[in-house]
Amino acid sequence: MTTLRLEGVGFVYPDGTRALENVDLAIAPxxxxxxxxxxxxxxxxxxxxxxxxxxxxxxxxxxxxxxxxDVRVAAxxxxxxxxxxxxxxxxxxxxxRREVEFGPRMLGRQGAELSAAVDAAxxxxxxxxxxxxxxxxxxxxxxxxxxLASVLAxxxxxVVLDEPTTGQDARGVRRVEQVIADIAAxxxxxxxxxxxxxxxxxxxxxxxxxxxxxILLDGTPGDVFTEANWPTLESTFxxxxxxxxxxxxxxxGATPTEASVxxxxxxxxxxxxxDQR
Amino acid sequence: xxxxxxxxxxxxxxxxxxxxxxxxxxxxxxxxGLVGANEAGKSTLCLVASGLAPGSIGGALSxxxxxxxxxxxxxxxxxxxxxxxxxxxxxxxxLSGITGSVFEEVALxxxxxxxxxxxxxxxxxAALAALGIESLAEREPRRxxxxxxxxxxxxxxxxxxxxxLVLDEPTAQLDPEGTRLVGxxxxxxxxxxxxxLLVEHKxxxxxxxxxxxxxxxxxxxVADGPSPxxxxxxxxxxxxxxxxxxxxxGRAIAAAGMDPARVPA
Numbered sequence: 001m002t003t004l005r006l007e008g009v010g011f012v013y014p015d016g017t018r019a020l021e022n023v024d025l026a027i028a029p030x031x032x033x034x035x036x037x038x039x040x041x042x043x044x045x046x047x048x049x050x051x052x053x054x055x056x057x058x059x060x061x062x063x064x065x066x067x068x069x070d071v072r073v074a075a076x077x078x079x080x081x082x083x084x085x086x087x088x089x090x091x092x093x094x095x096x097r098r099e100v101e102f103g104p105r106m107l108g109r110q111g112a113e114l115s116a117a118v119d120a121a122x123x124x125x126x127x128x129x130x131x132x133x134x135x136x137x138x139x140x141x142x143x144x145x146x147x148l149a150s151v152l153a154x155x156x157x158x159v160v161l162d163e164p165t166t167g168q169d170a171r172g173v174r175r176v177e178q179v180i181a182d183i184a185a186x187x188x189x190x191x192x193x194x195x196x197x198x199x200x201x202x203x204x205x206x207x208x209x210x211x212x213x214x215i216l217l218d219g220t221p222g223d224v225f226t227e228a229n230w231p232t233l234e235s236t237f238x239x240x241x242x243x244x245x246x247x248x249x250x251x252x253g254a255t256p257t258e259a260s261v262x263x264x265x266x267x268x269x270x271x272x273x274x275d276q277r
Numbered sequence: 278x279x280x281x282x283x284x285x286x287x288x289x290x291x292x293x294x295x296x297x298x299x300x301x302x303x304x305x306x307x308x309x310g311l312v313g314a315n316e317a318g319k320s321t322l323c324l325v326a327s328g329l330a331p332g333s334i335g336g337a338l339s340x341x342x343x344x345x346x347x348x349x350x351x352x353x354x355x356x357x358x359x360x361x362x363x364x365x366x367x368x369x370x371x372l373s374g375i376t377g378s379v380f381e382e383v384a385l386x387x388x389x390x391x392x393x394x395x396x397x398x399x400x401x402x403a404a405l406a407a408l409g410i411e412s413l414a415e416r417e418p419r420r421x422x423x424x425x426x427x428x429x430x431x432x433x434x435x436x437x438x439x440x441x442l443v444l445d446e447p448t449a450q451l452d453p454e455g456t457r458l459v460g461x462x463x464x465x466x467x468x469x470x471x472x473x474l475l476v477e478h479k480x481x482x483x484x485x486x487x488x489x490x491x492x493x494x495x496x497x498x499v500a501d502g503p504s505p506x507x508x509x510x511x512x513x514x515x516x517x518x519x520x521x522x523x524x525x526x527g528r529a530i531a532a533a534g535m536d537p538a539r540v541p542a
Contacts, residue, residue, distance in 0.1 A: 038452045039424035085423045085450065086369055140366050141315040163423070166449045167366060169314045169478060170519040195452050198522060237454035242481070242522035258529045265535055 001029035001187055002063050002079050002157040004050060010058030011045055011213075019045040021213040023059070029157065032184040033191045034200040037210035038237035043193045044085070046210065047160045050191075051080035078107055081151035085162040085193075087143040096122070096138070096146060097131040103154040121153035124179050126171075141167045148179065159183055161192040165199050177203050197241040201225060201256035211236030221256035279303040279326060279361065279441045279472055284340035286325050295321045296496045299340070303441065303472035308463060310483035310504065311476045313493035314517025319476045320366060322493060323445045326474055328357030344441065359390060362439035364447045366476075368426035372418045379405075379421070379429050380414040386437040397436075404435040407462045409454070423450040431459055435466065442466065442473045448482065460486050484508055484521040492516050 004027040011020040019042045027033055035043045048054040049061050052073045060067050063079055081103070084090050093099035100118045109117060122128045125145040130138060135146055144167065151159055164176045173196075180203055183190040194200050200207060201221040209217035209224060209232070216232050217224050225233070225244040233240060240248075240256075247255025252264035284299040296318050303309050303326075313319050324330035331338050332354040342349045344360050365371045376382040383404055387397040405411045408428045413421070421429060427450050434442060444463075448456040460482060467473060477483050483490055483504060490507040492500040494516050500507055507513075513520050520528075527537035 039422055039450075039455060044422065086367065088367065088369065139316050139320065163450060167315075167446055167478065169517040170514065171517050172315055173519065195450075195456075197453075237452045239453040243526060246526060258526050261526060262529050262533045262535075265530060266533055269535060 002189065003028055003065070004158065004189065005062040005065065006046075006049065006056075006059065007062065008059035009046075009049060009056045009061060011042075011049065011054060012057045019213050020049070020056070023213075023215055025208065025215060025218070027189055027191065029189055030184055030187045031189055031206060032180055032204045033189075033206045033208060034204040035191065035193045035208045035210060036195070036197070036200060036236075036238055037216070041210040041236055042213040043210050044162060045213075047082060047162065047191060047193065050158065050160060051082055052076040053082070077103075077156075078154075079156055080158040080160060081154050081156035082160040083147050083151045083162060083164065085166065087140070087147045090147045090150070091135045091143060094134055095131075096127060096133050096135055099135055099146060100150045100153045103150055107154060117153045117155060121149040124152055124175075124182070125149045126175055141169070141172055144168070145172065145175065148176070152179065152183075156188075158189045158191070161190070163194060164192055165194065165196050173199060180204075197225075197239060198243070201241045201243065202258075209233065209236060209238060222254040222260070225256045226254040278305055278343075278345055279474075280341075280343045281326065282341040282343070284325060284338070284342065286321060286330060286338050287336055288321075288330075289335035289337075294496065296325065298497050299325075301326075301474075301491060301498060301501065303474055305440075305470045305472050306467050307489065308467050308473045308475055308487045310487040310490040311474055311493060312478070312480065312483070312490060312513075312516070312518045317493045317517065318496040319493055320445050321496075323363060323443045323474065323476060326441075327361045327363040327443045328352070328354060329363065332357060360439065361441040361443060362434040362437055363443045364430050364434055364445060366445040366449065368423065368430045368450070371430045372421075372426060374419070376418060378414065379410070379416050379418055379432075382418045382429060383432045383436050386433050390437060400436040400438070401432075404432040407435060407465070408432050408458050424452060424455055427451055428455055428459070431462070435462055438466075438469070438471075440471055442471055444473065445476045446478065447475070448477070448479060456482060478519065480508055480519055480521040481523075484523070492518065 006023050006025045009020055009023040012018045037043055049056055100121055104114055104117045122131055125148050135143055165173050180190050207221050207224040208215055217229055225240040227248040243258050243261045244256045247261050255261045255264050280302045281299050285294055286296040287294045311319055330336050373385055383401045384397050387400050410428050431447055448459050487504045490504045491498055508521050509524055531537045
């Protein structure tokens with residue numbers, strides 16, 4: 001398991017665009033962290049620092065307190081697996097099973113161990129029945145689940161998901177939520193970029209808000225989506241989840257999830273009844 | 278107006294009928310939402326309504342597709358292209374790859390319609406402004422983020438001012454502000470008379486934007502009616518569709534034995 005740390009990380013693209021500025025972030029093993037913020041706020045650039053696809057132009061990135069500046073991307077791939085936003089930039093094999101095998105094979109797995117990893121990953125995303133299909137005979141959303149399986153099969157200590165629920169139907173979203181819960185329960189780290197605030201609030205214990213290449217907020221969904229933070233959220237075009245807005249309107253306090261609205265309503269009703277008696 | 282009557286479709290080289298018995302009408306100025314589980318046939322329906330299936334990708338179409346009362350059977354693809362715009366799910370597959378800037382990319386459609394240069398420039402500027410992406414005008418289309426690419430694709434469609442528009446999850450990669458701007462642009466387009474089919478998993482957006490919603494399951498329409506009715510239909514879950522937030526929360530409150538009327542709109 002791997003502790004991730006960014007220290008004063010800045011990043012400027014070769015064309016001069018500044019994408020990150022003075023980012024400090026530490027993520028412990030077993031954490032489930034959502035990164036949110038407007039398009040172009042630096043989310044994708046940030047996660048690409050974690051596996052060396054991009055190297056910071058300022059500051060340091062550490063895995064288990066070790067600077068990864070001199071570690072090759074191929075070696076870092078054993079630690080951090082990234083599922084990109086667009087599956088078609090990632091898929092290259094002619095069969096679903098071959099596609100999922102590639103990563104673990106590169107990490108040296110073979111034989112029964114390899115097949116077990118592939119089977120488990122395909123089952124986790126509901127693609128077991130498509131193992132022999134050509135990836136491009138699957139629809140876009142199932143191709144997205146395929147790229148998730150490919151990274152899951154590698155068993156990396158850190159899994160990064162860029163917009164995992166995009167285009168997923170209700171069942172697909174629940175699949176993704178379950179995969180994330182399983183990764184975190186196994187003591188591995190999962191980091192996801194998302195614009196889906198309901199998914200974020202219901203699935204992640206920690207939310208990092210980015211704006212203009214900086215971290216604006218970092219805390220639990222309850223902390224981050226609390227009404228006092230709404231102006232900050234608005235500055236990076238984040239709209240709090242519906243449940244949080246309802247909770248604020250009804251004066252229930254911080255209620256980032258549907259369950260927390262129901263619980264707060266129930267306890268305020270109970271208090272009301274007690275007053276009546 | 279765009280009308281599908283008893284439409285069926287299967288892809289070239291496949292025995293399976295992907296769509297069957299589809300009856301769907303998009304009236305002028307109407308935004309119709311289309312929801313359903315993954316692989317239910319939503320994207321195929323978009324390809325059929327825009328003439329790309331079978332016009333571009335082959336396959337076997339049955340039934341009747343009419344645009345403004347005209348039977349489109351056997352019409353060449355360019356006749357569709359000038360009358361129905363389409364936004365694909367994945368913007369990376371839609372950007373032309375032949376332009377060096379976003380401005381040129383958005384200008385490509387109006388230029389191909391044979392519009393004068395002045396008019397083209399005006400339309401491109403208006404489309405970029407409507408989506409708040411004027412600052413992307415000089416950027417290279419291939420180097421855009423997913424969300425930016427999606428906005429550029431929609432700007433390209435706005436600039437063509439199509440009478441009919443088919444949108445396959447146009448906001449999937451957008452932040453809430455981008456989603457809001459796209460919703461506003463579509464509302465304006467509808468006001469000007471464009472008929473639209475909008476595939477979306479974001480039922481909150483459909484709740485706010487559409488008057489009608491149709492549900493597709495296993496290649497056929499299983500429901501089609503006023504948005505409030507369809508979005509509250511208890512069968513939505515079984516159809517693989519997440520109800521809008523306000524309805525989900527109302528149900529959670531009711532399930533806890535409290536009055537869902539306490540949820541503000």
